[in-house]
Amino acid sequence: MSTKTDTTEFEIDLCEIDEIVDAIGGKTRDTLTILLSIQGKYRYLPQEALRRVCEITEITPARIMGVSTFYSQFRHKPVGKHIIKVCHGTACYVLGAERITDSVRKCLAIEEEEDTDADRLFTVENVACLGCCSLAPCLMIDDITYGHLTPQNTYKTIENFLKDYGE
Numbered sequence: 001m002s003t004k005t006d007t008t009e010f011e012i013d014l015c016e017i018d019e020i021v022d023a024i025g026g027k028t029r030d031t032l033t034i035l036l037s038i039q040g041k042y043r044y045l046p047q048e049a050l051r052r053v054c055e056i057t058e059i060t061p062a063r064i065m066g067v068s069t070f071y072s073q074f075r076h077k078p079v080g081k082h083i084i085k086v087c088h089g090t091a092c093y094v095l096g097a098e099r100i101t102d103s104v105r106k107c108l109a110i111e112e113e114e115d116t117d118a119d120r121l122f123t124v125e126n127v128a129c130l131g132c133c134s135l136a137p138c139l140m141i142d143d144i145t146y147g148h149l150t151p152q153n154t155y156k157t158i159e160n161f162l163k164d165y166g167e
Contacts, residue, residue, distance in 0.1 A: 027057070035064070035067060083123050
Protein backbone atom coordinates (compact mmCIF):
# COMPACT_ATOMS: atom_id res chain seq x y z
CA MET A 1 0.00 0.00 0.00
CA SER A 2 1.39 3.41 -0.99
CA THR A 3 1.46 6.16 1.58
CA LYS A 4 1.66 8.91 -1.04
CA THR A 5 -1.32 10.56 -2.63
CA ASP A 6 -1.36 12.76 -5.69
CA THR A 7 -2.56 16.37 -5.77
CA THR A 8 -2.56 18.88 -8.57
CA GLU A 9 0.48 20.56 -7.04
CA PHE A 10 2.72 17.78 -5.80
CA GLU A 11 2.58 14.58 -3.84
CA ILE A 12 1.66 14.66 -0.19
CA ASP A 13 3.66 12.13 1.80
CA LEU A 14 1.25 10.90 4.45
CA CYS A 15 4.19 9.58 6.47
CA GLU A 16 5.17 13.23 6.99
CA ILE A 17 1.71 13.91 8.39
CA ASP A 18 2.13 10.95 10.73
CA GLU A 19 5.47 12.41 11.87
CA ILE A 20 3.90 15.81 12.53
CA VAL A 21 1.19 14.21 14.65
CA ASP A 22 3.72 12.00 16.48
CA ALA A 23 5.80 15.07 17.35
CA ILE A 24 2.86 17.25 18.44
CA GLY A 25 0.22 14.84 19.73
CA GLY A 26 -3.22 13.83 18.57
CA LYS A 27 -5.52 15.43 21.10
CA THR A 28 -8.18 17.99 20.21
CA ARG A 29 -6.09 20.65 21.96
CA ASP A 30 -3.30 20.01 19.40
CA THR A 31 -5.42 21.01 16.40
CA LEU A 32 -4.00 24.49 15.91
CA THR A 33 -0.38 23.38 16.25
CA ILE A 34 -0.90 20.50 13.82
CA LEU A 35 -2.52 22.81 11.26
CA LEU A 36 0.29 25.33 11.60
CA SER A 37 2.86 22.58 11.07
CA ILE A 38 1.10 21.21 8.00
CA GLN A 39 0.76 24.64 6.47
CA GLY A 40 4.38 25.38 7.32
CA LYS A 41 5.39 22.35 5.29
CA TYR A 42 3.02 22.63 2.31
CA ARG A 43 2.14 26.37 2.38
CA TYR A 44 -1.54 25.39 2.51
CA LEU A 45 -3.70 22.68 4.08
CA PRO A 46 -4.03 19.81 1.59
CA GLN A 47 -7.29 17.87 1.97
CA GLU A 48 -5.39 14.57 1.98
CA ALA A 49 -3.33 15.74 4.94
CA LEU A 50 -6.40 16.88 6.86
CA ARG A 51 -8.14 13.55 6.24
CA ARG A 52 -5.06 11.76 7.53
CA VAL A 53 -5.03 13.86 10.71
CA CYS A 54 -8.64 12.84 11.35
CA GLU A 55 -7.81 9.17 10.74
CA ILE A 56 -4.96 9.02 13.25
CA THR A 57 -6.07 11.45 15.96
CA GLU A 58 -9.13 12.22 18.04
CA ILE A 59 -9.57 15.44 16.03
CA THR A 60 -12.83 15.49 14.07
CA PRO A 61 -13.33 16.89 10.56
CA ALA A 62 -15.67 19.50 12.07
CA ARG A 63 -12.93 20.64 14.46
CA ILE A 64 -10.37 20.85 11.61
CA MET A 65 -12.75 22.91 9.47
CA GLY A 66 -13.80 25.09 12.37
CA VAL A 67 -10.25 26.01 13.34
CA SER A 68 -8.87 26.27 9.80
CA THR A 69 -11.66 28.55 8.60
CA PHE A 70 -11.76 30.70 11.74
CA TYR A 71 -8.14 31.86 11.39
CA SER A 72 -7.60 33.82 8.19
CA GLN A 73 -3.94 32.76 7.81
CA PHE A 74 -4.93 29.20 6.91
CA ARG A 75 -5.28 28.38 3.24
CA HIS A 76 -7.16 25.48 1.71
CA LYS A 77 -5.82 26.04 -1.78
CA PRO A 78 -2.21 26.06 -2.99
CA VAL A 79 -0.55 29.46 -3.01
CA GLY A 80 1.83 31.02 -5.47
CA LYS A 81 5.58 30.90 -5.08
CA HIS A 82 5.51 34.60 -4.11
CA ILE A 83 2.95 36.34 -1.89
CA ILE A 84 1.95 39.92 -2.71
CA LYS A 85 0.44 41.71 0.26
CA VAL A 86 -1.34 44.91 -0.71
CA CYS A 87 -1.69 47.27 2.23
CA HIS A 88 -5.24 48.45 2.89
CA GLY A 89 -4.46 50.40 6.06
CA THR A 90 -5.92 53.88 6.41
CA ALA A 91 -3.13 55.82 4.65
CA CYS A 92 -2.90 53.32 1.79
CA TYR A 93 -6.65 53.03 1.47
CA VAL A 94 -7.09 56.80 1.23
CA LEU A 95 -4.34 56.99 -1.40
CA GLY A 96 -5.78 54.26 -3.61
CA ALA A 97 -5.14 50.77 -2.24
CA GLU A 98 -8.20 49.43 -4.05
CA ARG A 99 -6.83 50.65 -7.38
CA ILE A 100 -3.42 49.11 -6.59
CA THR A 101 -5.07 45.76 -5.82
CA ASP A 102 -7.09 45.94 -9.04
CA SER A 103 -3.95 46.80 -11.00
CA VAL A 104 -1.96 43.89 -9.50
CA ARG A 105 -4.78 41.47 -10.26
CA LYS A 106 -5.09 42.77 -13.82
CA CYS A 107 -1.32 42.61 -14.36
CA LEU A 108 -1.26 38.98 -13.23
CA ALA A 109 -4.52 38.06 -15.00
CA ILE A 110 -6.04 36.80 -11.74
CA GLU A 111 -9.71 35.96 -12.10
CA GLU A 112 -12.17 37.84 -9.88
CA GLU A 113 -12.94 34.92 -7.56
CA GLU A 114 -9.31 33.76 -7.34
CA ASP A 115 -6.27 35.02 -5.44
CA THR A 116 -3.51 33.16 -7.31
CA ASP A 117 -2.43 33.49 -10.93
CA ALA A 118 -2.78 30.54 -13.30
CA ASP A 119 0.97 29.76 -13.18
CA ARG A 120 0.92 29.74 -9.36
CA LEU A 121 3.73 32.24 -9.34
CA PHE A 122 1.91 34.93 -7.31
CA THR A 123 -0.84 35.01 -4.71
CA VAL A 124 -2.38 38.39 -3.88
CA GLU A 125 -3.91 39.26 -0.54
CA ASN A 126 -5.12 42.43 1.10
CA VAL A 127 -3.66 43.12 4.54
CA ALA A 128 -4.79 45.53 7.24
CA CYS A 129 -1.46 47.37 7.50
CA LEU A 130 2.17 46.84 6.54
CA GLY A 131 3.36 49.60 8.87
CA CYS A 132 4.79 51.66 6.01
CA CYS A 133 2.38 54.59 6.05
CA SER A 134 4.99 57.02 4.74
CA LEU A 135 5.23 54.86 1.59
CA ALA A 136 1.48 54.76 0.95
CA PRO A 137 0.12 53.20 -1.07
CA CYS A 138 2.42 50.21 -0.77
CA LEU A 139 2.67 46.49 -1.16
CA MET A 140 5.07 43.76 -0.14
CA ILE A 141 6.23 40.91 -2.34
CA ASP A 142 7.61 38.24 -0.05
CA ASP A 143 9.81 40.39 2.24
CA ILE A 144 10.41 43.29 -0.18
CA THR A 145 8.37 46.47 0.30
CA TYR A 146 7.46 48.77 -2.59
CA GLY A 147 5.91 52.16 -1.99
CA HIS A 148 4.41 55.25 -3.60
CA LEU A 149 2.59 53.00 -6.02
CA THR A 150 0.17 53.98 -8.73
CA PRO A 151 -1.95 51.75 -10.93
CA GLN A 152 0.41 52.74 -13.75
CA ASN A 153 3.66 51.65 -12.05
CA THR A 154 2.35 48.42 -10.53
CA TYR A 155 3.26 46.32 -13.57
CA LYS A 156 6.81 47.70 -13.54
CA THR A 157 7.07 46.94 -9.81
CA ILE A 158 6.21 43.28 -10.37
CA GLU A 159 8.48 43.14 -13.41
CA ASN A 160 11.38 44.59 -11.39
CA PHE A 161 10.78 42.10 -8.59
CA LEU A 162 10.99 39.21 -11.05
CA LYS A 163 14.12 40.65 -12.63
CA ASP A 164 15.83 41.16 -9.27
CA TYR A 165 14.64 38.08 -7.41
CA GLY A 166 13.65 35.74 -10.23
CA GLU A 167 11.29 32.90 -10.42
